[in-house]
Amino acid sequence: MSLPPFAYHVARSFEEAFELRRQYGDEARWFSGGTALMLLMRADLLHPAALIGVCALPDMRGIRVERDCVRIGAATPHAEVAASPEIRRLLPVVAETFNHIATRRVRNVGTAGGNLAHANPHQDPPTTLTAFNARVVARGANGERRIPLDGLFTGYFETSLQREEILTAIEIPLPAPRTRAAFIKFLPRSHDDYATVNVAVCLTGNAKKVEGIRIAVGSMGATVLRSAEAESLLVGRAPDEARLKDAARAAIQGADPELDSRGSPAYKMQVAPVIVRRAIEKALAA
Ligand SMILES: Cc1cc2nc3c(=O)[nH]c(=O)nc-3n(C[C@H](O)[C@H](O)[C@H](O)COP(=O)(O)OP(=O)(O)OC[C@H]3O[C@@H](n4cnc5c(N)ncnc54)[C@H](O)[C@@H]3O)c2cc1C
Numbered sequence: 001m002s003l004p005p006f007a008y009h010v011a012r013s014f015e016e017a018f019e020l021r022r023q024y025g026d027e028a029r030w031f032s033g034g035t036a037l038m039l040l041m042r043a044d045l046l047h048p049a050a051l052i053g054v055c056a057l058p059d060m061r062g063i064r065v066e067r068d069c070v071r072i073g074a075a076t077p078h079a080e081v082a083a084s085p086e087i088r089r090l091l092p093v094v095a096e097t098f099n100h101i102a103t104r105r106v107r108n109v110g111t112a113g114g115n116l117a118h119a120n121p122h123q124d125p126p127t128t129l130t131a132f133n134a135r136v137v138a139r140g141a142n143g144e145r146r147i148p149l150d151g152l153f154t155g156y157f158e159t160s161l162q163r164e165e166i167l168t169a170i171e172i173p174l175p176a177p178r179t180r181a182a183f184i185k186f187l188p189r190s191h192d193d194y195a196t197v198n199v200a201v202c203l204t205g206n207a208k209k210v211e212g213i214r215i216a217v218g219s220m221g222a223t224v225l226r227s228a229e230a231e232s233l234l235v236g237r238a239p240d241e242a243r244l245k246d247a248a249r250a251a252i253q254g255a256d257p258e259l260d261s262r263g264s265p266a267y268k269m270q271v272a273p274v275i276v277r278r279a280i281e282k283a284l285a286a
Contacts, residue, residue: 003041010053014166017052018141021164024050030166032075032114035106054166055111063087069171074113074136078125079104081112091172093181093200097128100185103192113167116152119159119223122194126153127218128183129170130226131200137169138162146171153223176212179204182282186275187262195219196262197272199251199279207284210234215247215280219262220255220272227251234280244280248273 008031011017021028027049031037040046054060060075063084070090072081081087082099101107101115101124115125116136130149138145138161152159161167175181185198198218205211213234217225230250233243257268 003038004047006041006048007050008053009050010056012056014057014139017054017057017166018164020050020052024052026163028052030054030117032111032117033077033109035110036114036118036120054113057166057168060113060168065090065174066171069173072112072170072172074117074167074169075111076113078107078110078112078115082107090174091132093183093202094125094128094132094172097124097183097185097200100124100183100191106192112170116149116170117159117161117167119153119155119157121153121156121222121224122219124183124185124195124198124218126224127198127216128200129172130216130224131181131183131202131214132172132175133202133214134170134172136167137171138165139168140165144168149224150226156222158222175202176204180283180286182279182286184275184279184282186271189262194262196268197257197275199272199275201276201279201283203280203283208238210237210239213280215251215276217251217255217272217276220252220257220268222256225252225254227253229253230276239280239284244277245273247280248276251276 009020029048029051031051031053055075061073063072065086078098078101082095088095135146135148154160181202183200185195187193187195200216203213213231215230227250230247233247252272257265
């Protein structure tokens with residue numbers, strides 16, 4: 001299907017971006033890589049009167065290490081995150097996750113910020129970034145605020161960003177020394193597809209005693225799942241067979257997977273705890 005007509009503006013300053021947004025109101029959309037927006041417009045699901053490009057705004061692209069976090073500019077393409085020497089050194093599992101997104105063509109164009117703002121629950125970075133306790137920086141006409149990923153995703157393709165806010169950066173706290181992490185994307189079809197289930201784990205401790213752990217599960221409902229019960233079953237204890245099994249089941253509490261080409265809900269409910277368990281074991285062995 002051909003695209004409906006729309007105006008396209010490239011904002012060069014935040015003032016210009018917010019002014020354009022005021023002019024068009026709800027008829028406008030922020031535009032980064034366009035990989036998700038174009039599909040929605042072609043499918044006749046979205047008809048914005050204007051797209052406002054945010055990639056040329058100041059400080060939107062690039063990666064730098066700050067005092068207590070690694071900052072990824074929202075307009076940084078996935079491929080750049082995956083190849084970044086800083087990310088590969090300090091957060092190799094984050095690099096691995098971005099390298100698992102779709103194909104090279106999508107990774108060259110899609111952006112880290114566009115991925116989180118899109119809030120498709122089948123995406124990969126939301127799961128890993130939740131396990132790493134990342135936050136986003138949102139800028140509106142009245143200033144800036146930080147939103148932890150646990151509070152960003154509110155529903156299927158929905159976030160707590162206000163309509164006029166621009167996601168400008170992702171901040172990943174520098175992991176505590178000896179943090180172990182793992183990401184597993186399970187998919188039965190070709191490697192460039194969305195996951196049936198994806199799991200990320202970040203933990204401190206070892207095979208004798210888990211000191212702290214964050215387990216995030218994606219593709220199993222409207223938003224990334226985290227279960228306080230699953231994590232507390234392991235903290236302060238040895239991750240033995242029985243505990244791993246109980247924690248893996250608890251980690252998917254509240255899951256409500258869809259029927260799609262990647263499996264039936266019943267199949268996904270069987271597979272997910274196995275992948276959670278493998279991800280914990282992989283992190284322990286890292
Ligand atoms: C064929 C294909 C396969 C894919 N496979 C995977 C996969 O395996 N794993 C995975 O994780 N993802 C996958 N994706 C999703 C891809 O990662 C997203 O399409 C991409 O990250 C969206 O980024 P974008 O920069 O293109 O966003 P856009 O399409 O530009 O925007 C997406 C949404 O976010 C909003 N938005 C964009 N930037 C901002 C901003 N800075 N502030 C506020 N709102 C903003 C837009 O208004 C729009 O609503 C796939 C996509 C395609 C097309």
